[in-house]
Amino acid sequence: MPIDSIIPAVDPMPLPAPFWLFKLLLIFTFILHIIAMNFMLGGGIVAFFTRLFSKSENHKRLFEDTSRKIPSLLAATITLGVAPLLFVQVLYGQFFYTSSILMAWPWFLVIVLLTLGYYGFYTISLKGRPTSGWVIWIMLVSLILIMTIGFFYSNNFTLMQAPERWAAKYQADPSGWNLNWEEHTLIPRFLHFLVGAIAVGSFLIVLSGLFRWKKEQPYAKFLITYGGKWFMYTTMVQFVVGVWFLISLPQSKMMLYLGQNMLATVCLLVGIMGALGAIFVMSGAVRNEDPRRGAITAMGLTTLVLVAMAIMRDILRSSYLAPYFKAENLVVKTQWGVLFLFLLLLIIGLVVWLVMIKKYFFTPGARMPE
Amino acid sequence: MNYPIWDVSFGAGLLIAIVAITHVFVSHFAVGGGLFLVLTEKRAYRQNDQPLLGWLMRHTKFFVLVTVVFGAVSGVGIWFTIGLIHPSGTSSLIHSYVWGWAIEWVFFFVEITAALLYLYGWKKLNRQTHLWLGWIYFMAAFLSMVIINGIITFMLTSGKWPQTFGFWQGFFNPTYFPSLFLRFAFSLALAGIYALVTGSLQKDQELKGRIVKWSARWIVPAFVLLPVFALWYIGNLPAGVWESAQGKMPTASRYANLILVFSAVTFVLSLLTLFKPKKIPLIFALLIFGSAFVTMWSFEFIREAIRKPYLINNYLYVNSIFKEPVPGSAGMSLAEINLQGVLKTAKWVKNREVTEDNRLEAGREIFRVECRSCHTIDGYRSMRRIIQKRNWPYSTLVARLGALDKMFNGVMPPFAGTEAEKEALAHFVVSLAPGHVVGTATSSGEAVFDQYCSTCHQKEPDDPMFVKFRMLEQVRIYYLISKLDSLNPEIPPFEGTDQERQALSVWILDEFK
Numbered sequence: 001m002p003i004d005s006i007i008p009a010v011d012p013m014p015l016p017a018p019f020w021l022f023k024l025l026l027i028f029t030f031i032l033h034i035i036a037m038n039f040m041l042g043g044g045i046v047a048f049f050t051r052l053f054s055k056s057e058n059h060k061r062l063f064e065d066t067s068r069k070i071p072s073l074l075a076a077t078i079t080l081g082v083a084p085l086l087f088v089q090v091l092y093g094q095f096f097y098t099s100s101i102l103m104a105w106p107w108f109l110v111i112v113l114l115t116l117g118y119y120g121f122y123t124i125s126l127k128g129r130p131t132s133g134w135v136i137w138i139m140l141v142s143l144i145l146i147m148t149i150g151f152f153y154s155n156n157f158t159l160m161q162a163p164e165r166w167a168a169k170y171q172a173d174p175s176g177w178n179l180n181w182e183e184h185t186l187i188p189r190f191l192h193f194l195v196g197a198i199a200v201g202s203f204l205i206v207l208s209g210l211f212r213w214k215k216e217q218p219y220a221k222f223l224i225t226y227g228g229k230w231f232m233y234t235t236m237v238q239f240v241v242g243v244w245f246l247i248s249l250p251q252s253k254m255m256l257y258l259g260q261n262m263l264a265t266v267c268l269l270v271g272i273m274g275a276l277g278a279i280f281v282m283s284g285a286v287r288n289e290d291p292r293r294g295a296i297t298a299m300g301l302t303t304l305v306l307v308a309m310a311i312m313r314d315i316l317r318s319s320y321l322a323p324y325f326k327a328e329n330l331v332v333k334t335q336w337g338v339l340f341l342f343l344l345l346l347i348i349g350l351v352v353w354l355v356m357i358k359k360y361f362f363t364p365g366a367r368m369p370e
Numbered sequence: 371m372n373y374p375i376w377d378v379s380f381g382a383g384l385l386i387a388i389v390a391i392t393h394v395f396v397s398h399f400a401v402g403g404g405l406f407l408v409l410t411e412k413r414a415y416r417q418n419d420q421p422l423l424g425w426l427m428r429h430t431k432f433f434v435l436v437t438v439v440f441g442a443v444s445g446v447g448i449w450f451t452i453g454l455i456h457p458s459g460t461s462s463l464i465h466s467y468v469w470g471w472a473i474e475w476v477f478f479f480v481e482i483t484a485a486l487l488y489l490y491g492w493k494k495l496n497r498q499t500h501l502w503l504g505w506i507y508f509m510a511a512f513l514s515m516v517i518i519n520g521i522i523t524f525m526l527t528s529g530k531w532p533q534t535f536g537f538w539q540g541f542f543n544p545t546y547f548p549s550l551f552l553r554f555a556f557s558l559a560l561a562g563i564y565a566l567v568t569g570s571l572q573k574d575q576e577l578k579g580r581i582v583k584w585s586a587r588w589i590v591p592a593f594v595l596l597p598v599f600a601l602w603y604i605g606n607l608p609a610g611v612w613e614s615a616q617g618k619m620p621t622a623s624r625y626a627n628l629i630l631v632f633s634a635v636t637f638v639l640s641l642l643t644l645f646k647p648k649k650i651p652l653i654f655a656l657l658i659f660g661s662a663f664v665t666m667w668s669f670e671f672i673r674e675a676i677r678k679p680y681l682i683n684n685y686l687y688v689n690s691i692f693k694e695p696v697p698g699s700a701g702m703s704l705a706e707i708n709l710q711g712v713l714k715t716a717k718w719v720k721n722r723e724v725t726e727d728n729r730l731e732a733g734r735e736i737f738r739v740e741c742r743s744c745h746t747i748d749g750y751r752s753m754r755r756i757i758q759k760r761n762w763p764y765s766t767l768v769a770r771l772g773a774l775d776k777m778f779n780g781v782m783p784p785f786a787g788t789e790a791e792k793e794a795l796a797h798f799v800v801s802l803a804p805g806h807v808v809g810t811a812t813s814s815g816e817a818v819f820d821q822y823c824s825t826c827h828q829k830e831p832d833d834p835m836f837v838k839f840r841m842l843e844q845v846r847i848y849y850l851i852s853k854l855d856s857l858n859p860e861i862p863p864f865e866g867t868d869q870e871r872q873a874l875s876v877w878i879l880d881e882f883k
Contacts, residue, residue, distance in 0.1 A: 118439045360491060
C-alpha cells in the first residue's frame with residue numbers, strides 16, 4: 001500500500017472557522033491541559049517520593065495535603081484535555097484517527113486505566129488522614145496507570161505523524177495491538193513530558209505554600225523551598241532529556257530549532273533561557289527568608305517556557321505532516337452564528353466559573369457560620 | 371473505506387454499545403440527580419430534617435464518584451471508541467458540530483467544577499451558597515444534555531441538513547424536542563432510582579422510609595410521562611422507520627418488546643416501594659436499578675437499530691459510504707463506488723481488483739471494508755452463524771447481496787461495488803460455512819417461509835408477496851415460486867426442494883386467502 005493512497009481523504013465538511021482560530025485554540029487549550037496534567041501527575045509523583053522517604057511530620061503532611069488535591073486535578077486534566085482532543089480532530093483528523101486505529105487497544109485502554117487510576121486517587125483522597133502504609137502503594141499504582149496513559153499518548157501522537165509506518169503495522173496486526181516502538185524519539189519524548197511534569201508539578205507544592213503563607217509561615221516556607229528544590233533538580237535533569245530528545249529527531253527536524261525555522265529557534269532559546277533563569281531565580285529564592293517573590297518569578301518564567309514548548313511541538317507536527325498535508329489549506333466556511341454563541345457562552349461560563357471559585361475559596365461571607 | 375478497519379473479533383458495535391450505554395445510564399443520572407440534590411437539600415432545610423441532610427451528604431459523595439469519575443471518563447470513552455470504530459462518522463460529527471461540542475465543553479467544565487465544589491462545600495459553605503452551587507451544577511448539566519441531544523437526534527433524523535448542511539437545521543431536527551423531554555424525564559426517574567439504592571442502605575428506618583417515598587415521587591411521575599414522550603418521539607420518526615421495531619427488524623423488535631416489559635417492571639416495582647418504604651432492602655433497590663438499566667439499554671439499542679442503514683441519516687451509511695456524492699467525498703459515495711469498484715476506492719486494501727486467484731482474499735477485504743462495522747466472522751452478528759442458519763448457497767447469496775437494502779426493512783446499506791466484487795464477497799461469505807445442504811427437510815410451509823422469505827417479507831396480509839399470491843391458485847403459486855428470479859431480479863431463486871415449494875404454496879393460501 002503506497003503512502004499517498006492510504007492517507008485518508010480530508011473530511012468533506014469545510015472548517016467551520018478560520019484555520020488560525022482552531023490552531024490558536026488547539027495550542028492554548030493544550031497548554032491548559034498540560035499544566036493541569038503536570039500538577040496532577042508531577043504533584044502526585046513528588047508526593048509519593050516525599051511519603052516514601054518521609055523524614056518529618058512536614059513530609060507526611062505534604063503527602064496528605066497533596067494527595068487530597070489529585071482527584072480534582074485529574075478532573076481538570078480530563079476536562080481541559082477534551083478541548084485540544086476536539087481541535088486536533090478538526091485539523092488533523094485523518095492522521096489522528098488512523099494512528100489511533102493502528103494502536104486501537106492501547107488507545108481504548110486509556111479509558112480503562114484512567115478510570116482505575118481515578119478511583120485509586122479518590123480512595124486515597126477520601127480516606128481522610130491516611131495512616132496505613134497501603135495508601136502509598138495505591139498512589140504508586142495509580143501513578144503508574146497515569147504514566148502508562150502518557151506513554152500511549154506519546155505513541156499515538158508520534159505515530160499520527162509517521163504515515164510511512166502505517167501500512168506495515170496494519171498488515172502485521174489489524175487487531176490494533178501496535179505501538180510505535182520504531183520511533184527514535186518515542187522514549188526521550190515521553191521522558192521529556194514526564195520529567196517536565198515533575199518539574200511543573202513541583203509548583204503545586206510551591207503554590208500550596210504561597211496560599212498558606214499568612215496562616216502558617218513555617219510550613220508554608222517548607223512547602224515553597226521543598227517544591228522549589230524539586231523544580232530545580234528535575235529541570236536540570238530535563239536539560240539532559242531535552243538534549244536527548246532534540247538529537248533523536250531526524251536531522252531535518254532538528255535543524256528547524258537550530259536556525260532553519262526562526263520561530264522554532266526563538267522558542268527553543270526562550271525554553272532554554274527561561275528554564276535556566278527559573279532555576280537561577282529559584283535557587284536564590286529557596287535560600288531566602290521570604291522565598292515568595294523568587295518562586296512566583298520562577299513560575300512566571302516556566303509558564304513562558306511551557307508556551308514556547310507547546311509552539312515548538314506544533315511546529316514539529318506541522319513539519320512531519322508537511323509532505324502529505326497542510327491544514328492551513330483546508331477549505332473554510334465559517335459558522336459565524338454558532339461561533340459567536342460559543343464565544344459568548346465561553347465568556348459567561350468563565351465568569352460563572354470564576355464566581356464559583358471566588359465564593360468557595362475567597363469569600364468569608366459564603367462560609368458556614370462557626 | 372477511508373480508514374483502516376479495527377478488527378475486533380467479538381464485534382466493534384458491541385464495544386460501542388457497552389461503553390455508550392453504561393455512560394448514558396450515568397450521564398442521565400448526572401442531570402436528573404443534580405436537580406434531585408438541590409431539591410432534596412431545600413426540602414431538608416425546610417423540614418429541618420438533619421438525618422436527611424446527613425444522608426444527602428453521603429449521597430453527594432456517591433453521586434460525584436459515579437458521575438464525575440465514571441460518567442466523565444466514559445463520556446470521553448465514547449469519543450475514543452467511536453473514533454476507532456466509525457472514524458468517518460466521528461469526523462463528520464466533529465466537523466459539522468465542532469462549535470456545538472465546544473459549547474458543550476464549556477458546560478462540562480462548569481458542571482464538573484460545580485459538582486466538586488458542591489461536594490466539598492457541604493462542610494464549608496453556608497446554605498445559600500451551597501444551594502447556589504447546586505443550581506449552577508444542575509443548569510450546566512441540563513444544558514449539556516440540551517446540546518448533546520441535538521447532535522444525537524441529528525444522527526437519527528437529520529431533517530434538512532443533508533441538503534443545506536446548516537448547523538441549526540440539523541440540530542433542531544424532527545426528534546429534537548421529543549427526545550429532550552424523553553431523556554430529561556428518564557433522568558428524573560434515574561435520580562430517584564439511584565437514591566433508592568443509597569437510601570435502602572440506611573439503618574435508620576424512619577429515614578429510609580422518608581428517602582424511599584421521596585425517591586418514588588421522582589420515579590413514578592416520570593414513568594407516567596415517559597410513554598407520552600415516547601409516542602411523541604415515535605410520531606416524529608420518518609414513515610416506515612418505526613416499522614423496524616414492529617417486527618420488520620429482529621434487533622429493534624426484540625428491544626421494543628424488552629423496553630415495554632422492563633419499563634413496566636421498573637414502574638410497578640417502584641410503586642411497590644410505597645407499601646413498605648421502611649423495609650426496602652438493598653436487593654429490591656438493585657432490582658429496580660437493573661430493570662431501569664435494561665430499559666435504557668433497550669432504548670439506546672432501538673435508536674441505534676432504527677437509525678440503520680445510516681450512521682448519519684440520509685448522509686453517511688453505517689459502513690462509512692456516503693449516500694450521495696458530496697463535494698470532497700473522494701469517490702466514496704454509493705454511485706461512485708458502483709462505478710469504480712470498492713477495491714479501487716477503499717484506501718486500506720491490498721487487492722485492487724478481483725482475479726481468479728485472489729477471489730477469496732479480495733472477498734475477505736470487501737467484507738472487512740463493507741460489512742465489518744456491524745458483522746463479525748464468529749462474534750457479534752456472526753456471518754458464519756447467519757450462513758449456517760440460513761443455509762444459503764452461493765447463487766442465493768449473490769442475489770441477496772444485490773438487494774441488501776430490501777432485507778429487514780432496509781436495515782443494511784446497499785452493496786457498493788462491481789458485479790465481480792459482489793461475487794467475490796459472496797465467495798468469501800459462503801466459504802465461512804461450506805457444505806450447503808439442499809432443503810431443510812421440513813414439511814411446514816411456515817418454516818419454509820421463515821427459512822427463505824422472512825428476511826424481506828413479513829407474515830402480514832398487506833405484505834406485497836401475499837397480496838400477489840393470495841389471488842392465485844395453489845398450482846400457480848407452486849409454479850411461480852420456481853421462477854422467482856424472473857419475476858424480480860432482486861429476488862433470489864428459490865433454492866428449496868419440491869416438497870418445500872409445495873408446502874410453502876399451500877401454507878400461503880391457508881394463511882392469507
